[in-house]
Amino acid sequence: xxxxxxxxxxxxxxxxxxxxxxxxxxxxxxxxxxxxxxxxxxxxxxxxxxxxxxxxxxxxxxxxxxxxxxxxxxxxxxxxxxxxxxxxxxxxxxxxxxxxxxxxxxxxxxxxxxxxxxxxxxxxxxxxxxxxxxxxxxxxxxxxxxxxxxxxxxxxxxxxxxxxxxxxxxxxxxxxxxxxxxxxxxxxxxxxxxxxxxxxxxxxxxxxxxxxxxxxxxxxxxxxxxxxxxxxxxxxxxxxxxxxxxxxxxxxxxxxxxxxxxxxxxxxxxxxxxxxxxxxxxxxxxxxxxxxxxxxxxxxxxxxxxxxxxxxxxxxxxxxxxxxxxxxxxxxxxxxxxxxxxxxxxxxxxxxxxxxxxxxxxxxxxxxxxxxxxxxxxxxxxxxxxxxxxxxxxxxxxxxxxxxxxxxxxxxxxxxxxxxxxxxxxx
Amino acid sequence: xxxxxxxxxxxxxxxxxxxxxxxxxxxxxxxxxxxxxxxxxxxxxxxxxxxxxxxxxxxxxxxxxxxxxxxxxxxxxxxxxxxxxxxxxxxxxxxxxxxxxxxxxxxxxxxxxxxxxxxxxxxxxxxxxxxxxxxxxxxxxxxxxxxxxxxxxxxxxxxxxxxxxxxxxxxxxxxxxxxxxxxxxxxxxxxxxxxxxxxxxxxxxxxxxxxxxxxxxxxxxxxxxxxxxxxxxxxxxxxxxxxxxxxxxxxxxxxxxxxxxxxxxxxxxxxxxxxxxxxxxxxxxxxxxxxxxxxxxxxxxxxxxxxxxxxxxxxxxxxxxxxxxxxxxxxxxxxxxxxxxxxxxxxxxxxxxxxxxxxxxxxxxxxxxxxxxxxxxxxxxxxxxxxxxxxxxxxxxxxxxxxxxxxxxxxxxxxxxxxxxxxxxxx
Numbered sequence: 022x023x024x025x026x027x028x029x030x031x032x033x034x035x036x037x038x039x040x041x042x043x044x045x046x047x048x049x050x051x052x053x054x055x056x057x058x059x060x061x062x063x064x065x066x067x068x069x070x071x072x073x074x075x076x077x078x079x080x081x082x083x084x085x086x087x088x089x090x091x092x093x094x095x096x097x098x099x100x101x102x103x104x105x106x107x108x109x110x111x112x113x114x115x116x117x118x119x120x121x122x123x124x125x126x127x128x129x130x131x132x133x134x135x136x137x138x139x140x141x142x143x144x145x146x147x148x149x150x151x152x153x154x155x156x157x158x159x160x161x162x163x164x165x166x167x168x169x170x171x172x173x174x175x176x177x178x179x180x181x182x183x184x185x186x187x188x189x190x191x192x193x194x195x196x197x198x199x200x201x202x203x204x205x206x207x208x209x210x211x212x213x214x215x216x217x218x219x220x221x222x223x224x225x226x227x228x229x230x231x232x233x234x235x236x237x238x239x240x241x242x243x244x245x246x247x248x249x250x251x252x253x254x255x256x257x258x259x260x261x262x263x264x265x266x267x268x269x270x271x272x273x274x275x276x277x278x279x280x281x282x283x284x285x286x287x288x289x290x291x292x293x294x295x296x297x298x299x300x301x302x303x304x305x306x307x308x309x310x311x312x313x314x315x316x317x318x319x320x321x322x323x324x325x326x327x328x329x330x331x332x333x334x335x336x337x338x339x340x341x342x343x344x345x346x347x348x349x350x351x352x353x354x355x356x357x358x359x360x361x362x363x364x365x366x367x368x369x370x371x372x373x374x375x376x377x378x379x380x381x382x383x384x385x386x387x388x389x390x391x392x393x394x395x396x397x398x399x400x401x402x403x404x405x406x407x408x409x410x411x412x413x414x415x416x417x418x419x420x421x422x423x424x425x426x427x428x429x430x431x432x433x434x435x436x437x438x439x440x441x442x443x444x445x446x447x448x
Numbered sequence: 449x450x451x452x453x454x455x456x457x458x459x460x461x462x463x464x465x466x467x468x469x470x471x472x473x474x475x476x477x478x479x480x481x482x483x484x485x486x487x488x489x490x491x492x493x494x495x496x497x498x499x500x501x502x503x504x505x506x507x508x509x510x511x512x513x514x515x516x517x518x519x520x521x522x523x524x525x526x527x528x529x530x531x532x533x534x535x536x537x538x539x540x541x542x543x544x545x546x547x548x549x550x551x552x553x554x555x556x557x558x559x560x561x562x563x564x565x566x567x568x569x570x571x572x573x574x575x576x577x578x579x580x581x582x583x584x585x586x587x588x589x590x591x592x593x594x595x596x597x598x599x600x601x602x603x604x605x606x607x608x609x610x611x612x613x614x615x616x617x618x619x620x621x622x623x624x625x626x627x628x629x630x631x632x633x634x635x636x637x638x639x640x641x642x643x644x645x646x647x648x649x650x651x652x653x654x655x656x657x658x659x660x661x662x663x664x665x666x667x668x669x670x671x672x673x674x675x676x677x678x679x680x681x682x683x684x685x686x687x688x689x690x691x692x693x694x695x696x697x698x699x700x701x702x703x704x705x706x707x708x709x710x711x712x713x714x715x716x717x718x719x720x721x722x723x724x725x726x727x728x729x730x731x732x733x734x735x736x737x738x739x740x741x742x743x744x745x746x747x748x749x750x751x752x753x754x755x756x757x758x759x760x761x762x763x764x765x766x767x768x769x770x771x772x773x774x775x776x777x778x779x780x781x782x783x784x785x786x787x788x789x790x791x792x793x794x795x796x797x798x799x800x801x802x803x804x805x806x807x808x809x810x811x812x813x814x815x816x817x818x819x820x821x822x823x824x825x826x827x828x829x830x831x832x833x834x835x836x837x838x839x840x841x842x843x844x845x846x847x848x849x850x851x852x853x854x855x856x857x858x859x860x861x862x863x864x865x866x867x868x869x870x871x872x873x874x875x
Contacts, residue, residue, distance in 0.1 A: 023623075023655035041655045043620075043819055061577075061623045079818030118815035121621040134578050150488075151561050153830075155849040156583065156630055157596075157607075157645050159856045169584075170599045171607065173644075174636075174853045176860050180584075180598065180607075187849065193470075194548040194557075196450075196488045203583055203630070209601075217600075218584050228450035228468045384849070384857040388545035391506030392470055403580075422582040422614065422811070426601045429586045430811040433603050 028062035033088045040065060043122065044080045047073065058084065059122070066091075079119070110415060114423060115431045121421070128257035129419055132250060133220075133407040137201060139249040140222045140401065143242050144199040149224055152191050154184030154202045160381040162186055163330050167207045169217075180205035183400065185332065186385040188225035189361060192396055193388050199224040204400075211425055213415045214300070214353065216404060218424045225398030232334070232344040232360035235397040236274070236320060239348060239356050243318065244268045250410060261411040266350050269316035276323040277342075280306050296328045304352035318355075322346040331371040334360035334397070344397070351409045358399025365389040455489035460515045467492060470549065471507045474500065485511065486549070493518075506546070537842060541850060542858045548848070555684035556846055559677060560647075560834040564628060566676040567649045567828065570669050571626040576651055579618050581611030581629045587808040589613055590757050594634045596644075607632035610827065612759065613812040615652035616788060619823055620815050626651040631827075638852055640842045641727070641780065643831060645851045652825030659761070659771040659787035662824040663701070663747060666775060666783055670745065671695045677837060688838040693777050696743035701773075703750040707733050723755045731779035745782075749773040758798040761787035761824070771824070778836045785826025792816040 023041045030038060042060035054073035057064045067073075067084050076082065106113070106123045113120050120126050141151065161168045163182040171178050183204050191198040204221040226238065251258070251265040258265065275283070281293045284305050292302060298321065310319040323342040326335060333343045345359030362368055368389055372379050379386060407419040417423040427433055450468045457465060469487035481500035484491045494500075494511050503509065533540070533550045540547050547553050568578065588595045590609040598605050610631050618625040631648040651669075656662065678685070678692040685692065702710070708720045711732050719729060725748065737746040750769040753762060760770045772786030789795055795816055799806050806813060834846040844850040854860055 022653075022657055022661050041821065061621065077818075081819035081821045116814065118617045118620060118811050119818065121617070127621050130579065131577075133580075137580075138578075150558075151565075152557065152848060153560075153564075153630075153647050155645060155851060157632070157851050157856060172597045172599070173856070174634075176856060178856050190545045190548070191848075193545060194488065194554050201628075203580075205584070207601075218582060220580050226449075230449055234449050384545050387543065391504075391546065392508035394468065394508045421579060421618075424582060424584050429584055429600070429603060429605050 026062040027058065027060045027065045030065055030088045034090050035088065037085060037087050039083055039085045040067075041083045042081070044076050044078055044082060046078055047076055049074060056082075056084075058082070061127075063124075079122075110417065111432055114417065114428065117422060117430070125260050128254075128260050129407060129411060129413070130421060132254050132257050132411060133403055133419065135250050135253050136246055136406050136410075137220070137222065137403055139246045140242070140403075141199075141201060142249075143245040144224055147197070147238065147241070149197040149199045149226070150191075150195040152187075152195070152198055152200050154181070154187045154200045154223070156181050156203060156205075158186075160186070160377065160385075163206075164375055167209070169205050169207050182206060183221060184223050185330070186382070188223055188398055189332070189393075189396070190385060190388045192225055192227040193393065196228065197224075197226045209426060211427060213417075214405070216416060216420055216423055216425060219420070220403035222401040222403055223398065224400070225396060227394045227396040229360070229395050229397055232397055235358055235360065235399060236272075236322075236346060239358065239399050240268070240272050243272075243348070243356070246406070257411075261413075263411045265410055266317035267315075268318060269314065272318045272320055272348070273310055273314045273316055274320040274322055274346075275306070277321055277325070278323070280321050283309055296325045300352070303349050303354065307349055307352045318348060318350045320346050320348055329359070331375045331377075332361045332368065334362050353405055353409055355406055355409070356399050356401050358397065360395070360397035363389060363393045363395055453489040454485065454487045454492045457492055457515045461517050462515065464512065464514050466510055466512045467494075468510045469508070471503050471505055471509060473505055474503055476501060483509075483511075485509070488554075490551075506549075537844065538859055541844065541855065544849060544857070552687050555681075555687050556834060556838060556840070557848055559681050559684050559837060560830055560846065562677050562680050563673055563833050563837075564647070564649065564830055566673045567669070567830075568626075568628060569676075570672040571651055574624070574665065574668070576624040576626045576653070577618075577622040579614075579622070579625050579627050581608065581614045581627045581650070583608050583630060583632075585613075587613070587804065587812075590633075591802055594636075596632050596634050609633060610648060611650050612757070613809070615650055615825055616759070616820075616823070617812060617815045619652055619654040620820065623655065624651075624653045636853060638854060640844075641832070643843060643847055643850055643852060646847070647830035649828040649830055650825070651827070652823060654821045654823040656787070656822050656824055659824055662785055662787065662826060663699075663749075663773060666785065666826050667695070667699050670699075670775070670783070673833070684838070688840075690838045692837055693744035694742075695745060696741065699745045699747055699775070700737055700741045700743055701747040701749055702733070704748055704752070704769075705750070707748050710736055723752045727779070730776050730781065734776055734779045745775060745777045747773050747775055756786070758802045758804075759788045759795065761789050780832055780836055782833055782836070783826050783828050785824065787822070787824035790816060790820045790822055 025038060040058055042058045045057035045059040045064055048055040054069050056067045056073050058067050106125055157171060157178050158181045159178055162185045168182055169180040184200050184202050188198055200223050202221050203218060205218050208215045208217060247265045247268055284302055285291050285293055306319055310316050324345050326341050326343055329343050329345050333345050336342045336344050347354045348356035369379050372382055404416050404419040408416050413419055452465060467485055469485045472484035472486040472491055475482040481496050483494045483500050485494050533552055584598060584605050585608045586605055589612045595609055596607040611627050611629050615625055627650050629648050630645060632645050635642045635644060674692045674695055711729055712718050712720055733746060737743050750763060751772050753768050753770055756770050756772050760772050763769045763771050774781045775783035796806050799809055831843050831846040835843050840846055
């Protein structure tokens with residue numbers, strides 16, 4: 022087993038070491054050949070003779086030699102990240118097994134794991150219990166046609182659009198729960214914000230007195246995640262020249278209606294009465310909250326009943342609107358959540374109203390048929406958070422192996438036949 | 449928000465508190481009515497008057513009152529778990545939303561989360577990096593027909609049988625990786641050991657000198673998980689009268705052939721030459737290793753080429769057998785792993801030999817087309833480990849929402865129509 026990493030050579034100057042890694046590049050100066058040897062911790066320059074000429078980039082090698090300090094005038098603290106990866110998005114993804122090896126690409130997923138870890142750690146500190154949600158499910162939870170069917174023996178089942186129903190069932194045993202899971206949406210369009218498979222960070226809490234307690238939990242969580250990323254990902258943030266968004270002392274809240282009024286006042290675009298905000302609207306509201314409230318986050322609340330799933334709790338004071346919210350940051354929805362209906366009959370009625378069969382929701386309804394306390398919860402998309410922290414242009418860059426309607430690993434479109442012919446002669 | 453849990457009342461004797469929870473049961477003594485109030489931390493007996501008679505089991509209530517110490521002669525330290533849940537497996541699972549609330553059922557999943565957490569923590573200590581594997585995949589990784597197809601726009605895709613290929617791709621960037629993920633197997637049979645969806649704890653390591661380093665990593669990991677469960681789950685183990693399996697100083701290793709010889713000698717059943725061990729064989733070998741080597745774990749190694757997936761490294765000394773292993777404990781396979789082929793041409797050849805199209809493995813092959821070091825890895829099934837630690841009879845008991853060919857949430861068989869009629873009058 023490999024004993025030391027490249028970064029450990031700093032403490033071994035003058036000693037003989039054996040290093041293992043990949044050839045990053047080769048510079049041939051006739052008698053002397055330089056090889057940049059890469060491993061997961063960095064690059065070491067290896068000085069060798071003509072034999073090194075036989076090497077190619079990405080060859081795996083081991084070398085033995087004495088560690089020398091780099092002459093002070095040649096030290097380049099940005100060596101690891103000086104090269105940008107100037108490729109188009111399809112190339113970046115069609116060659117993912119290679120592009121992942123680039124330190125700047127690797128950095129994205131280092132940040133993502135810090136976000137996920139920090140979510141897990143914080144939820145535990147808040148007294149939430151982790152569980153594993155099932156992904157093959159008997160029902161459509163979020164409504165709509167955006168669901169993938171699975172050929173499952175002779176039954177109709179789907180890939181879970183969210184762990185929503187299972188989070189709620191779990192409350193009966195654990196009161197406060199969270200899960201790091203996968204959610205699937207059969208989005209029939211290709212946008213910069215959507216993936217068909219994404220990492221969902223989900224939480225649910227029972228015995229709330231007010232739905233504001235859910236927003237408070239989100240605020241405390243986001244504050245903690247941002248602090249952790251800022252502290253643990255200094256080098257990665259530097260590579261992207263990125264700053265973690267600031268969480269103001271109290272995140273401002275706007276009702277959807279108020280947000281629409283504001284947009285009308287600022288831009289004269291009249292979207293009052295629309296059931297939701299468009300991407301342009303979300304950008305405008307984020308601009309407003311930054312300019313007027315010095316905050317990069319804003320809660321939009323009270324979406325209309327028609328735009329939210331069947332389990333969303335109506336606002337008792339205004340039953341056509343719901344106790345629901347989105348948290349926006351840098352023009353994108355980061356978190357969505359709200360209070361849920363905890364009355365059995367109301368849920369059965371809504372499932373029918375949404376055109377589904379209550380029997381497909383049997384385990385879920387069971388949890389409410391007896392007793393369930395007032396409750397609510399929320400979910401975060403790990404890719405979107407990573408994207409927006411680093412200022413990436415497309416959510417796909419923040420997914421290790423992004424899936425959309427035209428891509429599962431390599432692009433599935435016809436013109437990728439080229440790749441197929443080249444590599445396998447159409448075998 | 450609920451401020452204190454039932455267990456906190458121990459420190460509040462003589463104080464007035466407000467408790468929130470579920471009615472476990474009601475004992476009516478005319479003027480006095482006793483209610484056992486349950487929350488996630490335990491049960492508190494509440495003494496009330498006739499008004500309590502209106503309550504039903506599983507009602508959610510809050511009560512205010514003064515905390516009194518239980519008279520010493522009535523203290524029952526096993527109160528939480530004295531009631532067993534005497535129901536059949538189909539009932540246990542068809543009423544999962546309710547049965548989960550039973551402390552003894554809840555305990556199973558508390559143990560499972562300790563297993564998963566301990567896996568994560570230990571792999572990080574060993575220098576492995578966590579990543580999120582995709583679940584919608586373009587290829588069958590483990591061969592065979594045991595794969596679920598997903599209706600995915602106009603492409604043929606599947607649910608991942610394992611994160612194998614992605615673990616290997618990730619090595620190029622991170623050298624040592626792990627993932628807590630889901631694996632899907634379209635097992636067409638209903639046994640006590642199989643689920644169609646299970647929690648896979650997966651790891652992969654590059655730059656190995658010998659495949660024995662993989663077995664060493666497994667041994668150290670299992671030792672750590674067992675120690676952690678023993679230390680953190682005392683109450684849960686007591687409920688099940690269970691003992692964590694002992695990991696001997698060095699886990700014995702047997703080649704498959706040697707195991708078969710042993711079974712023949714001990715039982716006169718001649719299974720020599722079979723390509724794999726049957727469940728009965730696995731039980732016999734576990735018996736042997738316990739009796740003869742005082743170990744509850746045993747590695748079986750060198751399975752024949754034909755029984756292992758295309759990526760398995762052949763044994764250079766005996767190319768019809770592989771550098772692969774299973775770790776058995778208490779009659780069941782807990783871990784499977786081995787060294788992988790890291791030569792591009794060999795992989796392409798094998799994919800064709802297994803009847804698949806290399807193009808469907810493009811990203812994977814890309815990782816090897818340039819350079820990939822010697823490497824290997826392993827995976828653990830979280831449900832099986834939980835099952836065997838607690839001595840459960842069926843792996844389904846160790847899955848929160850088990851899926852098999854006849855069950856997704858509630859049983860899908862025709863006779864469950866009864867439940868449907870009863871609850872929804874066939875709406």
